Amino acid sequence: MKGETIARAWGVTRQDGLVLGFTDHDRVLEFEGISFRPECGLSAKAVVQSSGLSVDNTEAVGVLSDGAITEVDLLAGRWDSADVRLWDVDWSNPSNRRLIFRGRLGEVSRSGGAFKAELRGLSEPLNRTQGRVYHPRCSAELGDRRCCFQTEKPGYSAEGVIHSHDEGQSFRLTGIAGHEARWFERGELIVQSGAAEGLRGVVKLDLPQSGGPREVELWSGLGLHPQPGDRVRLITGCDKRAETCRLKFLNFMNFRGFPHLPPEDWLIAPQVNR
Known part of the structure; x- marks a missing residue:
């Protein structure tokens, strides 16, 4: 050339x-x-x-x-x-x-x-940490090929409407009922309609209010603010504990952590009576 x-x-x-x-x-x-x-x-x-x-x-x-x-x-x-x-x-x-x-x-x-x-x-991507981490909590992501859980199952997602929000981070949602407090924490909020359709954020706080809108706060605000009346979908979250996997998701056979791993205090304790 x-x-x-x-x-x-x-x-x-x-x-x-x-x-x-x-x-x-x-x-x-x-x-x-x-x-x-x-x-x-x-x-x-x-x-x-x-x-x-x-x-x-x-x-x-x-x-x-x-x-x-x-x-x-x-x-x-x-x-x-x-x-x-x-x-x-x-x-x-x-x-x-x-x-x-x-x-x-x-x-x-x-x-x-x-x-x-x-x-x-x-x-x-080659600079990312590779290999498996041995930890009491699960190393899989909810719904991935190692977890195998299907988040589309009834009860593990819900759709509602934005009543109001603060800076695209704290939302008050209507139309979502029947889920206990904190059910969607660590999960996702996905905007389903409006100018912000397709945007998603990770749920930090999820608290239903008696007789009022459900309050959902994200870890960081959405780049483009949705409007009141826009529809959103909530997907449940997982804190990666063995107890949560067994009781909330009934998926303990696919748990990818090591819940019986000795804690750090045990590892550094004196070698007496072991």
């Missing part, structure tokens, strides 16, 4: 399947089934890549645009973990191109009418 005909092109695929293309060239480029548009103001800092297992490091910066990346979508988290591909491409012959980066969007920050997004390379 000749240096004077080289342009950068970005392909970004959101988790909901929306695909957008951007380029620093002054005309639209077409390849990979994507139209790469020049007017969206997306660019990148220098890509830092390595041959080892360290994480590729770069950032994408751009201008918020109603036709492409909107502030509402960023606040709603709809760009979180979007798949990103970056090419060097010969704009005079787009078939002559080279993929130089692939990864996902990480943390997104905003300032005025612009945004900045961290890009994480494909090697980033």
